[in-house]
Amino acid sequence: MKNKVIWLGLSFLMAAAMLVASCATSTTTSTSINTSNTSTTSTTNTTSTITKTSTTTPTTTATTGNWWDKLGTPQYGGTVILRLNKDIARFDLVSGTGQCSITGAYMQDLFADDWTLDPSVFSYNITWRPPNYVKGLLAESWEFTDPTTWVVHLHQGIHWQNIPPVNGREFTADDVVYQYDRMLGLGDGFTTPSLSETGVPSWQSLVSITANDKYTVAFKWETSNVEFILDTMFAFDDANFMVAPEAVKEWGDLSDWHHAMGTGPFILQDFISGSSATLIKNPNYWGYDERYPQNKLPYVDSLKYLIMPDDATALSAMRAGKIDAIDGISATDAQSMKKTNPEILQISIPLPECLSLDPRYDKAPFTDIKVRQALQMSIDLKGIADNYYNGTATPYPSSLTSEYEPGWGFPYEEWPQDLKDQYAYNPTAAKKLLSDAGYSNGFKTNIVANAGGDISVLQIVQSEFAAVNVDMVITTMDNVSWQSFVRGRKFNQMAFSPSGSFLGLSYDPIRQLQQFMTTNSGDWTSVSDPVFDAFYPKALAANDVDAVKQVLIDANKYVAEQHFCLSLLQPMTYSLCQPWLKGFNGQNFSISGFMGPPLIGFYGARFWTVGH
Numbered sequence: 036m037k038n039k040v041i042w043l044g045l046s047f048l049m050a051a052a053m054l055v056a057s058c059a060t061s062t063t064t065s066t067s068i069n070t071s072n073t074s075t076t077s078t079t080n081t082t083s084t085i086t087k088t089s090t091t092t093p094t095t096t097a098t099t100g101n102w103w104d105k106l107g108t109p110q111y112g113g114t115v116i117l118r119l120n121k122d123i124a125r126f127d128l129v130s131g132t133g134q135c136s137i138t139g140a141y142m143q144d145l146f147a148d149d150w151t152l153d154p155s156v157f158s159y160n161i162t163w164r165p166p167n168y169v170k171g172l173l174a175e176s177w178e179f180t181d182p183t184t185w186v187v188h189l190h191q192g193i194h195w196q197n198i199p200p201v202n203g204r205e206f207t208a209d210d211v212v213y214q215y216d217r218m219l220g221l222g223d224g225f226t227t228p229s230l231s232e233t234g235v236p237s238w239q240s241l242v243s244i245t246a247n248d249k250y251t252v253a254f255k256w257e258t259s260n261v262e263f264i265l266d267t268m269f270a271f272d273d274a275n276f277m278v279a280p281e282a283v284k285e286w287g288d289l290s291d292w293h294h295a296m297g298t299g300p301f302i303l304q305d306f307i308s309g310s311s312a313t314l315i316k317n318p319n320y321w322g323y324d325e326r327y328p329q330n331k332l333p334y335v336d337s338l339k340y341l342i343m344p345d346d347a348t349a350l351s352a353m354r355a356g357k358i359d360a361i362d363g364i365s366a367t368d369a370q371s372m373k374k375t376n377p378e379i380l381q382i383s384i385p386l387p388e389c390l391s392l393d394p395r396y397d398k399a400p401f402t403d404i405k406v407r408q409a410l411q412m413s414i415d416l417k418g419i420a421d422n423y424y425n426g427t428a429t430p431y432p433s434s435l436t437s438e439y440e441p442g443w444g445f446p447y448e449e450w451p452q453d454l455k456d457q458y459a460y461n462p463t464a465a466k467k468l469l470s471d472a473g474y475s476n477g478f479k480t481n482i483v484a485n486a487g488g489d490i491s492v493l494q495i496v497q498s499e500f501a502a503v504n505v506d507m508v509i510t511t512m513d514n515v516s517w518q519s520f521v522r523g524r525k526f527n528q529m530a531f532s533p534s535g536s537f538l539g540l541s542y543d544p545i546r547q548l549q550q551f552m553t554t555n556s557g558d559w560t561s562v563s564d565p566v567f568d569a570f571y572p573k574a575l576a577a578n579d580v581d582a583v584k585q586v587l588i589d590a591n592k593y594v595a596e597q598h599f600c601l602s603l604l605q606p607m608t609y610s611l612c613q614p615w616l617k618g619f620n621g622q623n624f625s626i627s628g629f630m631g632p633p634l635i636g637f638y639g640a641r642f643w644t645v646g647h
Contacts, residue, residue, distance in 0.1 A: 102153045103326050106617050113644045114337045115616065117635075118349045118361045120487075121514065122309050122342055127289035128273040129218065129229035140314050140338060140636045141196070142276040142297035145187060145211070146269050147172035147637045148622065150325045159622045160384050161439050161541040166265040170325075172637065173206065173277065173298065182259035185268070187211075189250040193321045198296045200281040203319060206298050208246035210277060215244045217283065218274040237267045237546050238274060240575065258575045262583050266543030271633045300333040300640035312340040324641060333640035353379065353611055359644070360619055362610040365489075366427045369609035380612040382621030387542075388535025389433035390492065390603035392482060397561040398527055400478055407598035408457055409468035413503045414496055415460040416604060423492060424606050432458040432602035433539035434595040435547050436587060439605075443544045443584060445591030454595055458602065465503045477504025483526045484509055485517040488533030492603065521559050530559060538594075539605045544587050545574050551599055562599050615647035 124134035128142075148159050149170045157168050171177070175190045189208060197203035216223040219238050228238070240263070242255045256264055268275065278289065279296050286294050292312075295303040300322060301314035315337045324330040341358065343349040350368055352358045354376050362384070364372070369381055392410075394401035401407060411432075420430035429438070436444025447455070469477060484493055493509055500507045507529075512520060514533075521530045530536075537560065540547045548571040549555050551562040570590040577583045610621045618641055623633070 101326070103151075107645060109324065109327060109330060109334055109617070109643045110645060111334050111336075111643070113335050113647070114339055115335050115639060115642055115644065116339045116341060116357065116359050118352070118358050119312075119340045119342045120344055120346070120349070120363065122344075123292075123306065123312060123340075125290065126292045126295050126303075128276060128278070129288065137303075137312055137314075137340060137635065138276060138295070138297075139299075139633050140301045140639060141295055141299040141303055141317075142278065143173055143299045143636060144275045144277075144634075145172060145174040145189075146170065146275075147634055150641055154620045158620060160382075161437070162271060162387055162623055163266075163440060163542050163544070164269055166262075166269060169265075169269045173211075179261070180253075183256045185254045185256065185264055186247070187252045187254070189252070190321075191250055193298055194319060195279055195298055196296050196302055196317055197319055198302065200285045201279040201296060206277070207249050208252045209249075210280060211252045212244050212246050213280040214277050215241075215274060217278065223280075237270070237272070237549070241267075260545070260575050260577060260583070262580050263545045263575055266545055270543050270546070299636040301338050301636055304337075310342055312342075314338040320640070322640060326641075334643040335639070338635075338639045353613075356613060356647075358613075359616045360610065360612045362608070362621075364609040364611055366424060366607060366609065369611070370425075372611060378614050380614060382610045382612065383427070383607045384610055384621050384623070385437065385439050385541065386535055386539075386605050386608055387623075388532075388537070389437070389539025389605040390489070390535050391433075391532075391538045392496065392601040392603070393530045393532070393536055393560050394601065395524075395527060395529070395559075395561055396599060397563070400472070400474065400480075401528075403472045404598060405468045405472040406474065407601065409465040409472070409503065410500065410505065411458055411598055411601050412461045412465040412468070413499050413505070414601065414603070415499060416458070416602075417460065419492065419495060420604055423495060424604065428604045428606040430604065432595075433605055434591040434602075435538065435540060435550065436544065436591055437539045437541040437605065439541055440544065443587055445588045445595070450592075450595065454592075457598070458595075462499075462503050469503060469505075477506065479506045479508070480528045481508040481510060482529040482531050483517065483521060484511050484531040485521075485533045486511040486513050488531055493531055496603070522557070524559055524561060526559075535605070537600050538602050545571075545583065548574055548587070548590055551594065560599060564597070566593060567597075613647070615644050616642060617645060618642040 119135060121135040123137055125136050126138065128136070128138060146169050148164065149168055152168060157165070159168075171190070173189060173193060174187045177185065177187045180186050189206070189211070193206040194203050195201040195206055213223050215221060217225050218229050219241065220227040220229070221241070221243060240257045242257055244255070245253045247253050254268070258264065277298060282289055282294055282296055289295060292303060292306040298321070300317050300320045302317050303312065304315045305313040316333055316335070320332060322332040324332055341352070343352065346368065349358065349361055350364070350372065353361050354372070372379055373381065394407065396402070416432060417430040420426065420428045431438070431447040434445055438446050469475065482493070484490060490509070490511065497507050497509060520526060537550050537558070540550070551558055551560070551564065551567050552571060553563040553568050567590065570586055574583050574586040577586060612619045618638070622638055
């Protein structure tokens with residue numbers, strides 16, 4: 036699709052990524068290097084042409100001219116210090132949702148990002164990883180042996196950390212089977228899924244997982260939809276991070292941080308609730324740097340998290356050089372940092388989801404689409420983009436899929452004019468719609484807002500609602516209370532999440548079709564619409580990627596037409612990086628830790644520091 040807005044946004048991200056590289060030390064390395072050797076074999080099934088990707092450690096030969104040479108020679112030693120904006124609430128992936136976790140530092144996924152890929156090609160700045168940009172981590176290669184059977188071959192010689200009760204034994208296919216059985220209730224004594232309510236639907240099509248031999252695992256699916264299978268397996272999902280069976284059998288769960296262990300590059304040495312978490316180098320880690328295959332990982336001696344809920348405190352520590360990188364920073368704070376500390380690198384990252392006001396679809400007055408349309412038309416998105424975000428956010432509404440997933444969804448530029456008109460700022464038309472709906476004098480409403488969100492932008496909307504005689508009271512709650520109140524559907528009007536909720540999604544496309552499904556217990560808007568419910572099974576039944584894309588286009592159009600949520604904007608946030616930290620270009624591995632267990636261990640093992 037020719038979408039100028041998308042490509043402008045991506046260009047902005049890519050330019051920021053290259054800024055990091057260009058601002059880094061220009062010292063080039065004379066070390067003999069070779070990139071990862073990837074062989075691709077086509078295997079055809081009924082869905083599409085599938086690739087079997089095999090990543091191996093190549094023989095070291097002298098090569099020059101790699102894009103990463105400008106970053107300088109990797110160095111060993113030192114500590115990377117990061118900031119957490121919430122206390123760590125879980126060390127076992129079966130417990131809790133929406134809670135802070137650092138499990139990705141010591142547990143590992145079967146798959147990871149391509150460390151050798153130039154950020155100008157794909158920067159990994161959003162949650163979704165297109166399948167062609169995913170590489171093996173614990174997995175060495177994968178293939179479809181028939182339309183519904185996906186086989187994964189593990190790297191040999193991977194060992195668990197040398198911690199009782201697993202004691203450094205080799206990682207095998209039986210461990211993979213145990214992990215998925217535990218998380219999905221598929222066997223090994225586990226009969227019910229242990230995932231959060233939002234994670235279960237993606238896995239319902241997985242029938243079984245079997246160890247064919249010591250290093251081979253077969254996943255059997257009900258669907259033959261390749262896009263769905265790969266997106267599910269490659270996602271940042273709790274089910275995909277390997278847990279030691281002996282640890283679970285010994286302690287029942289891993290909620291005590293002293294029981295933290297995995298196959299990863301770091302070992303959790305110390306945790307002080309509300310203060311810090313310290314991880315030290317795993318001396319027996321099996322991994323090597325794909326850019327420098329002779330270099331054993333990790334480079335740094337330790338990885339430390341400082342728990343700082345207050346942004347002002349964290350930014351002060353960043354200014355003083357006490358933190359190496361920080362993410363989720365607002366445009367205003369980033370601009371302020373640029374004035375005081377121009378040496379600190381700044382990378383723009385789109386918010387993972389569009390900010391939105393989420394009404395209870397089953398409660399008056401929001402059961403009337405005219406009311407939802409009227410409230411949308413009373414919001415001046417362009418004015419907010421220009422005056423509040425100072426031009427750093429595109430002034431367009433979102434439907435289901437983010438504009439930062441090119442080739443997917445239904446970007447605003449392609450909307451028909453009559454649909455664009457429903458999102459255009461028009462208080463006069465909004466008042467008429469309210470009158471037609473029986474609210475000629477307006478109405479009173481309320482919104483429950485997470486205190487960690489942007490309350491200022493919500494206050495702007497509050498004043499714009501007042502201009503059409505809608506009196507909205509804002510009630511704020513701390514994150515824990517908000518999660519319980521909103522996810523429990525105890526609110527009766529609207530909710531406001533700190534990082535977006537149901538629009539402008541930047542994760543795997545097919546899973547987006549679960550958002551407003553009647554069966555989705557995580558949809559606090561309580562939408563129940565048979566038209567929308569039909570999109571997900573239709574996508575699963577699609578026989579090629581283009582057919583899946585068309586279903587997503589149709590779903591996006593329908594969500595925009597029905598105004599399930601009131602769209603605000605998808606602003607940029609900023610990741611800040613000290614000039615001495617090498618390798619960071621804003622990759623979405625969640626420095627904050629809030630997203631659960633993504634790739635902090637993968638990237639943390641490959642970062643290094645210079646002169647600090």
